[in-house]
Amino acid sequence: MAASPHLFNETQRKRIKRRYAYEVITENGTVSAAVMVIAAIAAVICANTDAYEPIHQFLSEPIGIGIGHFSASMSVELFVNDFLMAIFFLLVGIELKYEMTVGELKKPRQALLPMLAAVGGVVVPACIYSFLNKGGMTQGWAIPMATDIAFALGVLSLLGNRVPAGVRVFFTTLAIADDLISILAIAIFYGHTPDLFWLAMAVLVTVLLVLLNIRQYFRLAPYMVLGLVLWFCLFKSGIHATLAGVIVAFAVPARSGVQLSNLSNWLQESLPDLADKYDDDAHVLGQHDFTRAAVGVERIMHRVSPPLVRLERAISTPVNFLILPIFAFVNAQVRLVGVDLVALATDPVALGTYFGMLLGKPIGIVGVTFILVKSGIAELPRRVTWGHIAGVGVLGGIGFTMSILISGLAFPSEPFELLAAKAAILCGSVTAAVLGMLVMSRVTRPKLRAPQPTSKDAPKPQQVHVEAAE
Structure with a gap:
C-alpha cells in the first residue's frame, strides 16, 4: 500500500505490512493451486482409511434452504457442488467479462487463434472419449474436454519469468474460452427437463x-440478493444452478459509478475544505463537520471502483482458498479399497477420460493452431514458438475442477463409472501437469552463450588477415 508514513502510527504500519504480505500470498496462483492439490490428496487418503464412512455419512446429511413453501432440500455434497460452485462460476464469469471488456477477448483477431485452439482442445478429447465408449457410457463425453484454469496457470507460474508474456496470454485466453464452452455444455447437455414455471421465474x-x-445501479447488494433468488429458481427448474453465477457476473456493472474525468477537480475542491474543518486540538468524535465531510469523500471514492472489481476482490480469496479446496476434498473421494484395480484401469470410461485429457488436448490445441498458422488465417504471438504451443497443449490436459463437476452430472447413478472417471481425472491431471512442466522447462530453458574471447585470446589483426587470405 503506497501511502505516506505520516498517515499511520507504528502499530497501523505493521498491520498494513501484514495485510500486504497476506495479499501477496493469496494472489499467488501457485499457492492457491497447491492448496487445492493438498485438499485432493487429503481426500484420497481419507477415502481409503476408516475416516471414509463418517465423511461419506456427513456429506449425505440433508440441508434445507428456503422460506415457507419455497424450499429446497439437498445433501451437503450437493450444496458444495451446486451452491458453493455457483460462487466459483461467479468468479469465472467475472474473468470472462473482464477479458471481453478490456482483455484479449475484446480484440477478435488477436483472440481468434487461442479461442479456435480451445475448440480443437474440446472436440478432439470428446471424440477420443466417445470412440473408446461407443455403445457404452457415452454421456461422459464432456469430461475430458475441460481445462482447470486455476490449476493449469498455477503450474505454469512455477516457471516464473522464463515463460514469455505471449504464452501466458495465449494460454489464459484458451483456458477462458475452454471454460465458456464447458459452461455451455453443462447448461445444454447436463441439465434435467426444465420446470417451465421455475424457468420463467429465472x-x-x-x-x-x-x-x-x-439503470446504472452501482450497489452490489441488490445484485447479490437477486443472484440468490436466481440460483434458487434455476435449482428448482432442473437447469444446473451454478449457471446463476455466470449470469450475475455479466449483469454486474463494469463501469465506475462516478465521472472519472471530473474526479481530480472534485478532489482538489473538496480536500482543502476537509482540511479547514479539522481541529488538531479536538477529539475526532466531536468534530461533526469534519466527519460528515470525510464520510462524503469516502462515499464518492468507494464508487470509483466498478462494482465488478469490488465483487472480484471480495470473492477471489474465499473461492481460491476455501471453496475450491472444499470442492476438491468432497469430490476427490476416490475409494480403492476392495475395488478391482485392473477392471478400473481398463474401464472404457477411465480410458476415454485419461487419453482424452492426455492425448486429445495437445492434439486438438496444437493441431488447430498449426492449421490456422500455416493457412495464414492467424499467426503465433510474438516470441511464442511451437515448443511453447506444445507445452500449452499438454498443460491443457489438467482438467480437475470442471471435469470432476461434469463427471458427477454424467454418472449420478453409476458409482463405478463415477469412480473410474474421477480416478482417471486425478491421474490425467497429475500426468499432464508433470509432462507439461517438463516440456515447458525444456523449451524455456535459457540458451547457453558461447564464451567470448578475451583480449589475450583474441587473434592479432595480422593473423586475421593471413587466415582470411588462406
Missing part, C-alpha cells in the same frame, strides 16, 4: 438484473 429475475445494470 428469466424474470435475469431481466431484473439486466434492468439494474441498464
Whole structure:
C-alpha cells in the first residue's frame, strides 16, 4: 500500500505490512493451486482409511434452504457442488467479462487463434472419449474436454519469468474460452427437463438484473440478493444452478459509478475544505463537520471502483482458498479399497477420460493452431514458438475442477463409472501437469552463450588477415 508514513502510527504500519504480505500470498496462483492439490490428496487418503464412512455419512446429511413453501432440500455434497460452485462460476464469469471488456477477448483477431485452439482442445478429447465408449457410457463425453484454469496457470507460474508474456496470454485466453464452452455444455447437455414455471421465474429475475445494470445501479447488494433468488429458481427448474453465477457476473456493472474525468477537480475542491474543518486540538468524535465531510469523500471514492472489481476482490480469496479446496476434498473421494484395480484401469470410461485429457488436448490445441498458422488465417504471438504451443497443449490436459463437476452430472447413478472417471481425472491431471512442466522447462530453458574471447585470446589483426587470405 503506497501511502505516506505520516498517515499511520507504528502499530497501523505493521498491520498494513501484514495485510500486504497476506495479499501477496493469496494472489499467488501457485499457492492457491497447491492448496487445492493438498485438499485432493487429503481426500484420497481419507477415502481409503476408516475416516471414509463418517465423511461419506456427513456429506449425505440433508440441508434445507428456503422460506415457507419455497424450499429446497439437498445433501451437503450437493450444496458444495451446486451452491458453493455457483460462487466459483461467479468468479469465472467475472474473468470472462473482464477479458471481453478490456482483455484479449475484446480484440477478435488477436483472440481468434487461442479461442479456435480451445475448440480443437474440446472436440478432439470428446471424440477420443466417445470412440473408446461407443455403445457404452457415452454421456461422459464432456469430461475430458475441460481445462482447470486455476490449476493449469498455477503450474505454469512455477516457471516464473522464463515463460514469455505471449504464452501466458495465449494460454489464459484458451483456458477462458475452454471454460465458456464447458459452461455451455453443462447448461445444454447436463441439465434435467426444465420446470417451465421455475424457468420463467429465472428469466424474470435475469431481466431484473439486466434492468439494474441498464439503470446504472452501482450497489452490489441488490445484485447479490437477486443472484440468490436466481440460483434458487434455476435449482428448482432442473437447469444446473451454478449457471446463476455466470449470469450475475455479466449483469454486474463494469463501469465506475462516478465521472472519472471530473474526479481530480472534485478532489482538489473538496480536500482543502476537509482540511479547514479539522481541529488538531479536538477529539475526532466531536468534530461533526469534519466527519460528515470525510464520510462524503469516502462515499464518492468507494464508487470509483466498478462494482465488478469490488465483487472480484471480495470473492477471489474465499473461492481460491476455501471453496475450491472444499470442492476438491468432497469430490476427490476416490475409494480403492476392495475395488478391482485392473477392471478400473481398463474401464472404457477411465480410458476415454485419461487419453482424452492426455492425448486429445495437445492434439486438438496444437493441431488447430498449426492449421490456422500455416493457412495464414492467424499467426503465433510474438516470441511464442511451437515448443511453447506444445507445452500449452499438454498443460491443457489438467482438467480437475470442471471435469470432476461434469463427471458427477454424467454418472449420478453409476458409482463405478463415477469412480473410474474421477480416478482417471486425478491421474490425467497429475500426468499432464508433470509432462507439461517438463516440456515447458525444456523449451524455456535459457540458451547457453558461447564464451567470448578475451583480449589475450583474441587473434592479432595480422593473423586475421593471413587466415582470411588462406
